Amino acid sequence: MSVVDMRLARKPADYKSDIKPVWCPGCGDYHVLLSFTRAFAELGVPPENIVVVSGIGCSSRIPAYTNCYGFHGVHGRSLALAAGLKVMRPELKVVVASGDGDGYSIGGNHFLHACRRNIDMTYVVMDNHIYGMTKGQPSPTTEPEFDTALSPGGTGLRPFHPLVIALASGANFVARCFSGEPNETASILVEAINHPGFSFIEILSPCVTFRPDEREWKNLVHPASVATTNDPAKAARRLMTDDGFNTGILYRGERKPYQPPVGRPQVDVSELERDFEL
Amino acid sequence: MSAASNAPEVKNLADLFAVAYQIEADAVDRYNLLADQMETHNNLELVAVFRDLSRAEAIHRDEIRRLAGNVDVVAHARRMAKWSRGESPEEASLADAHYLMTPWHALQLALAGEQRALAFFKSIVETTNDAEIKKAADELVEEEAEHVNLVHRLLRKYPRPADTWSSDPDPPISQE
Numbered sequence: 396m397s398v399v400d401m402r403l404a405r406k407p408a409d410y411k412s413d414i415k416p417v418w419c420p421g422c423g424d425y426h427v428l429l430s431f432t433r434a435f436a437e438l439g440v441p442p443e444n445i446v447v448v449s450g451i452g453c454s455s456r457i458p459a460y461t462n463c464y465g466f467h468g469v470h471g472r473s474l475a476l477a478a479g480l481k482v483m484r485p486e487l488k489v490v491v492a493s494g495d496g497d498g499y500s501i502g503g504n505h506f507l508h509a510c511r512r513n514i515d516m517t518y519v520v521m522d523n524h525i526y527g528m529t530k531g532q533p534s535p536t537t538e539p540e541f542d543t544a545l546s547p548g549g550t551g552l553r554p555f556h557p558l559v560i561a562l563a564s565g566a567n568f569v570a571r572c573f574s575g576e577p578n579e580t581a582s583i584l585v586e587a588i589n590h591p592g593f594s595f596i597e598i599l600s601p602c603v604t605f606r607p608d609e610r611e612w613k614n615l616v617h618p619a620s621v622a623t624t625n626d627p628a629k630a631a632r633r634l635m636t637d638d639g640f641n642t643g644i645l646y647r648g649e650r651k652p653y654q655p656p657v658g659r660p661q662v663d664v665s666e667l668e669r670d671f672e673l
Numbered sequence: 674m675s676a677a678s679n680a681p682e683v684k685n686l687a688d689l690f691a692v693a694y695q696i697e698a699d700a701v702d703r704y705n706l707l708a709d710q711m712e713t714h715n716n717l718e719l720v721a722v723f724r725d726l727s728r729a730e731a732i733h734r735d736e737i738r739r740l741a742g743n744v745d746v747v748a749h750a751r752r753m754a755k756w757s758r759g760e761s762p763e764e765a766s767l768a769d770a771h772y773l774m775t776p777w778h779a780l781q782l783a784l785a786g787e788q789r790a791l792a793f794f795k796s797i798v799e800t801t802n803d804a805e806i807k808k809a810a811d812e813l814v815e816e817e818a819e820h821v822n823l824v825h826r827l828l829r830k831y832p833r834p835a836d837t838w839s840s841d842p843d844p845p846i847s848q849e
Contacts, residue, residue, distance in 0.1 A: 404751065406751065415713055416710075417713055419772060419776070420711070420770035420771055421767070421768055425710075425756065426768070444839075576757065576758060577758065577760065578755070578757060578758060582757075586781075603768075605845075
Protein backbone atom coordinates (compact mmCIF):
# COMPACT_ATOMS: atom_id res chain seq x y z
CA MET A 396 0.00 0.00 0.00
CA SER A 397 1.39 3.40 -0.94
CA VAL A 398 1.90 6.21 1.55
CA VAL A 399 -1.06 8.05 0.01
CA ASP A 400 -3.25 4.95 0.37
CA MET A 401 -2.20 4.67 4.00
CA ARG A 402 -3.28 8.23 4.67
CA LEU A 403 -6.68 7.41 3.22
CA ALA A 404 -6.98 4.05 4.98
CA ARG A 405 -9.28 3.78 7.96
CA LYS A 406 -7.87 4.12 11.44
CA PRO A 407 -9.19 2.73 14.75
CA ALA A 408 -10.51 6.16 15.78
CA ASP A 409 -12.88 6.05 12.77
CA TYR A 410 -14.77 3.22 14.50
CA LYS A 411 -15.03 4.89 17.90
CA SER A 412 -18.10 6.89 18.82
CA ASP A 413 -18.14 10.11 20.86
CA ILE A 414 -19.83 8.37 23.79
CA LYS A 415 -17.47 7.86 26.71
CA PRO A 416 -17.59 4.40 28.30
CA VAL A 417 -18.87 4.19 31.85
CA TRP A 418 -16.99 1.00 32.74
CA CYS A 419 -14.95 1.01 35.94
CA PRO A 420 -11.35 2.17 35.47
CA GLY A 421 -9.22 -0.97 35.18
CA CYS A 422 -12.02 -2.98 33.52
CA GLY A 423 -10.84 -5.32 30.78
CA ASP A 424 -13.66 -4.21 28.51
CA TYR A 425 -11.78 -0.99 27.68
CA HIS A 426 -9.11 -3.13 26.05
CA VAL A 427 -11.75 -5.15 24.20
CA LEU A 428 -13.14 -1.92 22.74
CA LEU A 429 -9.63 -1.04 21.56
CA SER A 430 -9.37 -4.50 19.98
CA PHE A 431 -12.68 -4.02 18.18
CA THR A 432 -11.70 -0.67 16.67
CA ARG A 433 -8.21 -1.90 15.74
CA ALA A 434 -9.65 -5.02 14.11
CA PHE A 435 -12.25 -3.05 12.15
CA ALA A 436 -9.57 -0.65 10.92
CA GLU A 437 -7.41 -3.59 9.88
CA LEU A 438 -10.34 -5.08 7.96
CA GLY A 439 -10.95 -1.71 6.32
CA VAL A 440 -14.70 -2.33 6.19
CA PRO A 441 -16.69 0.95 6.34
CA PRO A 442 -18.38 1.41 9.74
CA GLU A 443 -21.81 1.39 8.10
CA ASN A 444 -21.17 -2.16 6.87
CA ILE A 445 -20.48 -3.52 10.34
CA VAL A 446 -23.17 -4.21 12.92
CA VAL A 447 -22.35 -4.79 16.58
CA VAL A 448 -25.19 -6.56 18.36
CA SER A 449 -25.37 -7.10 22.11
CA GLY A 450 -27.61 -8.16 24.97
CA ILE A 451 -27.44 -6.82 28.52
CA GLY A 452 -24.53 -6.36 30.89
CA CYS A 453 -21.37 -4.29 31.20
CA SER A 454 -19.87 -5.87 28.07
CA SER A 455 -23.08 -5.35 26.12
CA ARG A 456 -22.65 -1.57 26.28
CA ILE A 457 -19.99 -1.88 23.58
CA PRO A 458 -22.15 -1.13 20.48
CA ALA A 459 -22.73 2.43 21.75
CA TYR A 460 -19.00 3.01 21.97
CA THR A 461 -18.40 2.10 18.34
CA ASN A 462 -19.30 4.15 15.31
CA CYS A 463 -20.82 1.15 13.54
CA TYR A 464 -24.46 0.20 13.40
CA GLY A 465 -25.50 -1.30 16.71
CA PHE A 466 -28.35 -3.11 18.37
CA HIS A 467 -28.43 -3.20 22.16
CA GLY A 468 -30.96 -5.97 22.55
CA VAL A 469 -32.67 -7.76 25.40
CA HIS A 470 -30.91 -10.00 27.91
CA GLY A 471 -29.46 -13.14 26.37
CA ARG A 472 -31.05 -12.67 22.96
CA SER A 473 -28.24 -11.02 21.05
CA LEU A 474 -27.51 -14.13 18.97
CA ALA A 475 -31.13 -14.49 17.91
CA LEU A 476 -31.19 -10.86 16.78
CA ALA A 477 -27.89 -11.20 15.01
CA ALA A 478 -28.90 -14.42 13.26
CA GLY A 479 -31.98 -12.76 11.78
CA LEU A 480 -29.96 -9.77 10.68
CA LYS A 481 -27.18 -11.78 9.05
CA VAL A 482 -29.55 -14.09 7.21
CA MET A 483 -31.43 -11.15 5.71
CA ARG A 484 -28.38 -8.92 5.15
CA PRO A 485 -25.53 -11.34 4.40
CA GLU A 486 -23.37 -8.54 2.97
CA LEU A 487 -22.93 -7.01 6.44
CA LYS A 488 -20.24 -8.01 8.94
CA VAL A 489 -22.06 -9.00 12.10
CA VAL A 490 -20.20 -9.06 15.41
CA VAL A 491 -22.07 -10.06 18.55
CA ALA A 492 -20.85 -8.97 21.97
CA SER A 493 -21.86 -10.57 25.22
CA GLY A 494 -20.72 -11.46 28.71
CA ASP A 495 -20.65 -14.75 30.59
CA GLY A 496 -23.98 -14.08 32.32
CA ASP A 497 -25.79 -12.80 29.25
CA GLY A 498 -24.24 -15.32 26.88
CA TYR A 499 -23.94 -18.54 28.86
CA SER A 500 -26.82 -18.35 31.32
CA ILE A 501 -29.71 -16.25 30.07
CA GLY A 502 -28.66 -16.75 26.46
CA GLY A 503 -27.20 -20.24 26.92
CA ASN A 504 -29.68 -21.97 24.69
CA HIS A 505 -29.20 -19.45 21.88
CA PHE A 506 -25.45 -20.07 22.16
CA LEU A 507 -25.85 -23.81 21.50
CA HIS A 508 -28.08 -23.33 18.49
CA ALA A 509 -26.06 -20.47 17.01
CA CYS A 510 -23.04 -22.78 17.02
CA ARG A 511 -25.16 -25.53 15.45
CA ARG A 512 -26.57 -23.28 12.71
CA ASN A 513 -23.13 -21.95 11.82
CA ILE A 514 -24.30 -18.63 10.41
CA ASP A 515 -21.39 -16.48 9.24
CA MET A 516 -20.92 -14.13 12.18
CA THR A 517 -18.55 -13.57 15.07
CA TYR A 518 -19.53 -14.03 18.70
CA VAL A 519 -17.33 -12.36 21.32
CA VAL A 520 -17.94 -13.16 24.96
CA MET A 521 -16.15 -10.99 27.51
CA ASP A 522 -15.85 -13.48 30.32
CA ASN A 523 -15.14 -12.13 33.81
CA HIS A 524 -16.69 -15.05 35.75
CA ILE A 525 -19.23 -12.75 37.44
CA TYR A 526 -22.35 -10.70 36.86
CA GLY A 527 -20.75 -7.26 37.13
CA MET A 528 -23.56 -4.91 36.20
CA THR A 529 -25.92 -6.40 38.81
CA LYS A 530 -23.19 -6.28 41.45
CA GLY A 531 -21.44 -9.57 41.77
CA GLN A 532 -23.66 -12.63 41.53
CA PRO A 533 -21.96 -15.85 40.39
CA SER A 534 -22.23 -16.58 36.67
CA PRO A 535 -21.98 -19.93 34.83
CA THR A 536 -18.18 -19.61 34.68
CA THR A 537 -17.68 -18.64 38.35
CA GLU A 538 -15.46 -21.02 40.28
CA PRO A 539 -17.42 -23.33 42.64
CA GLU A 540 -15.54 -22.09 45.70
CA PHE A 541 -16.22 -18.38 45.05
CA ASP A 542 -17.42 -17.47 48.52
CA THR A 543 -19.21 -14.13 49.01
CA ALA A 544 -22.28 -12.82 50.78
CA LEU A 545 -24.18 -13.52 47.56
CA SER A 546 -22.92 -17.10 47.33
CA PRO A 547 -22.15 -18.19 50.90
CA GLY A 548 -19.72 -21.11 50.92
CA GLY A 549 -19.43 -20.89 47.13
CA THR A 550 -21.84 -22.23 44.56
CA GLY A 551 -20.39 -25.73 44.58
CA LEU A 552 -21.36 -25.92 40.92
CA ARG A 553 -19.17 -27.09 38.10
CA PRO A 554 -18.30 -24.11 35.85
CA PHE A 555 -19.51 -24.04 32.27
CA HIS A 556 -16.75 -24.75 29.71
CA PRO A 557 -17.73 -22.41 26.86
CA LEU A 558 -15.05 -23.43 24.37
CA VAL A 559 -15.79 -27.14 24.65
CA ILE A 560 -19.52 -26.48 24.37
CA ALA A 561 -18.98 -24.25 21.32
CA LEU A 562 -16.89 -26.93 19.65
CA ALA A 563 -19.31 -29.74 20.47
CA SER A 564 -22.23 -27.66 19.22
CA GLY A 565 -20.63 -26.95 15.86
CA ALA A 566 -18.85 -23.57 16.06
CA ASN A 567 -16.52 -23.24 13.09
CA PHE A 568 -13.81 -21.18 14.79
CA VAL A 569 -12.91 -21.25 18.48
CA ALA A 570 -10.40 -18.95 20.14
CA ARG A 571 -9.49 -17.58 23.53
CA CYS A 572 -7.93 -14.17 24.11
CA PHE A 573 -6.96 -12.00 27.03
CA SER A 574 -8.23 -8.43 27.10
CA GLY A 575 -4.83 -7.17 28.24
CA GLU A 576 -3.39 -8.20 24.86
CA PRO A 577 -5.45 -5.92 22.61
CA ASN A 578 -3.22 -6.23 19.56
CA GLU A 579 -3.26 -10.02 19.63
CA THR A 580 -7.00 -9.96 20.26
CA ALA A 581 -7.49 -7.58 17.32
CA SER A 582 -5.65 -9.91 14.94
CA ILE A 583 -7.66 -12.91 16.13
CA LEU A 584 -10.85 -10.88 15.66
CA VAL A 585 -9.81 -10.13 12.09
CA GLU A 586 -9.28 -13.85 11.44
CA ALA A 587 -12.58 -14.74 13.10
CA ILE A 588 -14.54 -12.20 11.08
CA ASN A 589 -12.91 -13.36 7.85
CA HIS A 590 -13.47 -17.05 8.63
CA PRO A 591 -16.70 -18.41 7.12
CA GLY A 592 -19.31 -19.61 9.59
CA PHE A 593 -19.88 -19.06 13.28
CA SER A 594 -16.74 -17.87 15.01
CA PHE A 595 -16.57 -17.87 18.78
CA ILE A 596 -14.01 -15.90 20.77
CA GLU A 597 -13.88 -16.00 24.53
CA ILE A 598 -12.03 -12.97 25.86
CA LEU A 599 -10.91 -13.20 29.46
CA SER A 600 -11.73 -9.69 30.63
CA PRO A 601 -11.15 -8.98 34.33
CA CYS A 602 -13.82 -7.35 36.50
CA VAL A 603 -11.61 -5.31 38.81
CA THR A 604 -14.50 -4.23 41.02
CA PHE A 605 -16.16 -7.52 41.96
CA ARG A 606 -13.26 -9.84 41.14
CA PRO A 607 -10.10 -7.87 42.02
CA ASP A 608 -8.29 -11.23 42.12
CA GLU A 609 -8.63 -11.29 38.31
CA ARG A 610 -5.96 -8.58 38.04
CA GLU A 611 -3.65 -11.62 38.36
CA TRP A 612 -4.88 -13.05 35.05
CA LYS A 613 -2.21 -11.06 33.24
CA ASN A 614 0.35 -13.32 34.91
CA LEU A 615 -1.54 -16.52 34.15
CA VAL A 616 -2.39 -16.20 30.45
CA HIS A 617 0.00 -17.68 27.93
CA PRO A 618 -0.07 -18.38 24.20
CA ALA A 619 -1.26 -21.89 23.36
CA SER A 620 1.73 -24.12 22.83
CA VAL A 621 0.02 -26.07 20.04
CA ALA A 622 -0.85 -25.04 16.51
CA THR A 623 -4.45 -24.42 15.45
CA THR A 624 -6.18 -27.61 14.40
CA ASN A 625 -9.07 -28.31 12.04
CA ASP A 626 -9.69 -31.67 13.71
CA PRO A 627 -12.57 -31.32 16.20
CA ALA A 628 -11.55 -34.47 18.10
CA LYS A 629 -8.03 -33.16 18.63
CA ALA A 630 -9.38 -29.74 19.58
CA ALA A 631 -11.79 -31.30 22.08
CA ARG A 632 -8.99 -33.23 23.79
CA ARG A 633 -6.86 -30.09 24.03
CA LEU A 634 -9.69 -27.93 25.32
CA MET A 635 -10.82 -30.47 27.91
CA THR A 636 -7.34 -30.59 29.37
CA ASP A 637 -6.17 -27.02 29.07
CA ASP A 638 -5.78 -24.73 32.07
CA GLY A 639 -8.29 -22.12 30.92
CA PHE A 640 -5.55 -19.58 30.21
CA ASN A 641 -4.27 -20.77 26.82
CA THR A 642 -4.75 -18.01 24.27
CA GLY A 643 -4.86 -18.15 20.50
CA ILE A 644 -6.94 -19.77 17.78
CA LEU A 645 -7.64 -23.25 19.09
CA TYR A 646 -9.88 -24.62 16.35
CA ARG A 647 -10.57 -23.58 12.78
CA GLY A 648 -13.20 -25.77 11.14
CA GLU A 649 -14.31 -26.25 7.57
CA ARG A 650 -18.10 -26.53 7.86
CA LYS A 651 -20.13 -24.71 5.25
CA PRO A 652 -22.00 -21.75 6.79
CA TYR A 653 -25.78 -21.74 6.88
CA GLN A 654 -27.22 -19.13 4.57
CA PRO A 655 -30.72 -19.60 3.15
CA PRO A 656 -31.48 -17.84 -0.13
CA VAL A 657 -32.52 -14.27 0.45
CA GLY A 658 -35.57 -13.33 -1.56
CA ARG A 659 -38.45 -10.96 -1.32
CA PRO A 660 -40.45 -11.25 1.93
CA GLN A 661 -43.28 -13.75 1.41
CA VAL A 662 -45.64 -11.75 3.58
CA ASP A 663 -46.31 -8.06 3.20
CA VAL A 664 -45.71 -6.14 6.44
CA SER A 665 -49.16 -4.56 6.19
CA GLU A 666 -50.70 -8.05 6.35
CA LEU A 667 -48.90 -8.71 9.62
CA GLU A 668 -49.94 -5.34 11.02
CA ARG A 669 -53.59 -6.09 10.20
CA ASP A 670 -53.68 -8.80 12.88
CA PHE A 671 -52.69 -6.27 15.51
CA GLU A 672 -55.18 -3.60 14.60
CA LEU A 673 -57.43 -2.53 17.47
CA MET B 674 16.82 -5.56 13.24
CA SER B 675 14.17 -5.27 15.85
CA ALA B 676 14.38 -4.25 19.45
CA ALA B 677 12.04 -6.97 20.64
CA SER B 678 10.30 -9.87 18.94
CA ASN B 679 6.91 -8.17 19.19
CA ALA B 680 8.15 -4.72 18.10
CA PRO B 681 8.08 -3.28 14.60
CA GLU B 682 11.24 -3.81 12.61
CA VAL B 683 13.40 -0.68 12.28
CA LYS B 684 15.30 -0.97 9.00
CA ASN B 685 16.00 2.67 8.25
CA LEU B 686 15.75 6.18 9.64
CA ALA B 687 12.18 6.62 8.38
CA ASP B 688 11.13 3.51 10.30
CA LEU B 689 12.78 4.82 13.46
CA PHE B 690 11.01 8.17 13.27
CA ALA B 691 7.71 6.47 12.47
CA VAL B 692 8.01 4.15 15.46
CA ALA B 693 9.05 7.02 17.75
CA TYR B 694 6.11 9.08 16.47
CA GLN B 695 3.66 6.22 17.04
CA ILE B 696 4.94 5.64 20.58
CA GLU B 697 4.21 9.26 21.49
CA ALA B 698 0.89 9.34 19.59
CA ASP B 699 -0.27 6.20 21.42
CA ALA B 700 0.71 7.78 24.73
CA VAL B 701 -1.37 10.88 23.92
CA ASP B 702 -4.44 8.73 23.18
CA ARG B 703 -3.94 6.58 26.25
CA TYR B 704 -3.66 9.52 28.68
CA ASN B 705 -6.76 11.08 27.15
CA LEU B 706 -8.62 7.80 27.58
CA LEU B 707 -7.58 7.63 31.23
CA ALA B 708 -8.60 11.29 31.71
CA ASP B 709 -12.02 10.45 30.22
CA GLN B 710 -12.37 7.52 32.64
CA MET B 711 -11.56 9.74 35.60
CA GLU B 712 -13.98 12.39 34.37
CA THR B 713 -16.75 9.77 34.27
CA HIS B 714 -15.88 8.75 37.83
CA ASN B 715 -15.54 12.34 39.06
CA ASN B 716 -11.88 12.07 40.04
CA LEU B 717 -11.17 15.61 38.83
CA GLU B 718 -7.64 15.87 40.21
CA LEU B 719 -6.65 12.92 38.04
CA VAL B 720 -8.42 14.34 35.00
CA ALA B 721 -6.05 17.31 35.20
CA VAL B 722 -2.97 15.10 35.70
CA PHE B 723 -3.78 12.84 32.75
CA ARG B 724 -4.63 15.78 30.48
CA ASP B 725 -1.28 17.39 31.40
CA LEU B 726 0.53 14.15 30.61
CA SER B 727 -1.31 13.93 27.31
CA ARG B 728 -0.33 17.50 26.42
CA ALA B 729 3.32 16.76 27.26
CA GLU B 730 3.31 13.67 25.03
CA ALA B 731 1.68 15.67 22.23
CA ILE B 732 4.61 18.09 22.35
CA HIS B 733 7.03 15.14 22.03
CA ARG B 734 4.96 13.66 19.20
CA ASP B 735 5.01 16.91 17.25
CA GLU B 736 8.72 17.35 17.87
CA ILE B 737 9.42 13.92 16.35
CA ARG B 738 7.30 14.84 13.36
CA ARG B 739 9.46 17.97 12.95
CA LEU B 740 12.70 16.02 13.34
CA ALA B 741 11.59 13.56 10.67
CA GLY B 742 11.72 16.37 8.09
CA ASN B 743 10.39 15.18 4.76
CA VAL B 744 9.36 11.75 6.02
CA ASP B 745 5.56 11.46 6.32
CA VAL B 746 5.75 9.76 9.71
CA VAL B 747 1.98 9.65 10.19
CA ALA B 748 1.37 7.53 7.09
CA HIS B 749 4.55 5.52 7.54
CA ALA B 750 3.72 4.76 11.17
CA ARG B 751 0.28 3.51 10.23
CA ARG B 752 1.88 1.10 7.83
CA MET B 753 4.64 -0.35 9.96
CA ALA B 754 4.60 0.82 13.60
CA LYS B 755 2.58 -2.06 15.01
CA TRP B 756 3.26 -4.26 18.01
CA SER B 757 2.14 -7.85 17.52
CA ARG B 758 1.76 -8.53 21.24
CA GLY B 759 1.44 -6.16 24.15
CA GLU B 760 1.14 -2.49 23.39
CA SER B 761 3.52 0.26 22.36
CA PRO B 762 5.97 1.10 25.15
CA GLU B 763 4.53 4.36 26.46
CA GLU B 764 0.90 3.28 26.60
CA ALA B 765 0.04 3.50 30.29
CA SER B 766 -1.51 0.31 31.61
CA LEU B 767 -5.30 0.52 31.49
CA ALA B 768 -5.50 -2.52 33.72
CA ASP B 769 -3.79 -0.67 36.58
CA ALA B 770 -6.30 2.17 36.66
CA HIS B 771 -8.58 2.59 39.66
CA TYR B 772 -11.38 5.09 40.20
CA LEU B 773 -9.76 6.33 43.43
CA MET B 774 -6.21 6.44 42.14
CA THR B 775 -4.09 9.45 43.05
CA PRO B 776 -1.59 11.60 41.12
CA TRP B 777 1.16 9.42 42.57
CA HIS B 778 -0.38 6.36 40.88
CA ALA B 779 -0.79 8.25 37.60
CA LEU B 780 2.86 9.26 37.69
CA GLN B 781 3.88 5.68 38.46
CA LEU B 782 2.09 4.64 35.26
CA ALA B 783 3.85 7.44 33.39
CA LEU B 784 7.22 6.47 34.85
CA ALA B 785 6.78 2.84 33.81
CA GLY B 786 5.90 3.99 30.28
CA GLU B 787 8.92 6.28 29.99
CA GLN B 788 11.18 3.52 31.28
CA ARG B 789 9.80 1.06 28.72
CA ALA B 790 10.39 3.61 25.94
CA LEU B 791 13.92 4.23 27.21
CA ALA B 792 14.64 0.49 27.20
CA PHE B 793 13.16 0.18 23.70
CA PHE B 794 15.37 2.88 22.16
CA LYS B 795 18.40 1.61 24.08
CA SER B 796 17.88 -1.82 22.58
CA ILE B 797 17.87 -0.25 19.10
CA VAL B 798 21.14 1.53 19.82
CA GLU B 799 22.64 -1.72 21.04
CA THR B 800 21.51 -3.89 18.16
CA THR B 801 21.69 -1.72 15.04
CA ASN B 802 24.61 -1.80 12.60
CA ASP B 803 23.44 1.34 10.87
CA ALA B 804 25.36 4.44 12.01
CA GLU B 805 22.53 6.81 11.06
CA ILE B 806 19.92 4.86 13.03
CA LYS B 807 22.31 4.54 15.96
CA LYS B 808 22.90 8.30 16.09
CA ALA B 809 19.19 9.15 15.92
CA ALA B 810 18.25 6.42 18.41
CA ASP B 811 20.92 7.73 20.77
CA GLU B 812 19.21 11.12 20.71
CA LEU B 813 15.89 9.46 21.45
CA VAL B 814 17.51 7.62 24.37
CA GLU B 815 18.67 10.97 25.76
CA GLU B 816 15.16 12.38 25.33
CA GLU B 817 13.53 9.45 27.09
CA ALA B 818 16.10 9.57 29.90
CA GLU B 819 15.17 13.22 30.40
CA HIS B 820 11.47 12.26 30.49
CA VAL B 821 12.22 9.64 33.16
CA ASN B 822 13.99 12.32 35.21
CA LEU B 823 11.11 14.72 34.70
CA VAL B 824 8.61 12.20 36.08
CA HIS B 825 10.92 11.58 39.05
CA ARG B 826 10.95 15.33 39.70
CA LEU B 827 7.15 15.51 39.47
CA LEU B 828 6.86 12.63 41.91
CA ARG B 829 8.55 14.79 44.56
CA LYS B 830 5.45 16.98 44.42
CA TYR B 831 3.13 14.02 44.92
CA PRO B 832 4.24 11.70 47.72
CA ARG B 833 3.07 8.12 47.93
CA PRO B 834 -0.47 8.05 49.41
CA ALA B 835 -1.36 6.15 52.58
CA ASP B 836 -2.27 2.48 52.14
CA THR B 837 -5.90 3.40 52.68
CA TRP B 838 -6.07 5.36 49.42
CA SER B 839 -8.58 2.93 47.89
CA SER B 840 -10.93 2.90 50.90
CA ASP B 841 -14.38 3.98 49.83
CA PRO B 842 -17.02 4.72 52.48
CA ASP B 843 -19.65 3.94 49.86
CA PRO B 844 -18.16 1.01 47.98
CA PRO B 845 -19.64 -0.44 44.80
CA ILE B 846 -20.46 -3.80 46.44
CA SER B 847 -23.82 -2.62 47.69
CA GLN B 848 -25.50 -6.02 47.84
CA GLU B 849 -23.19 -7.56 50.45
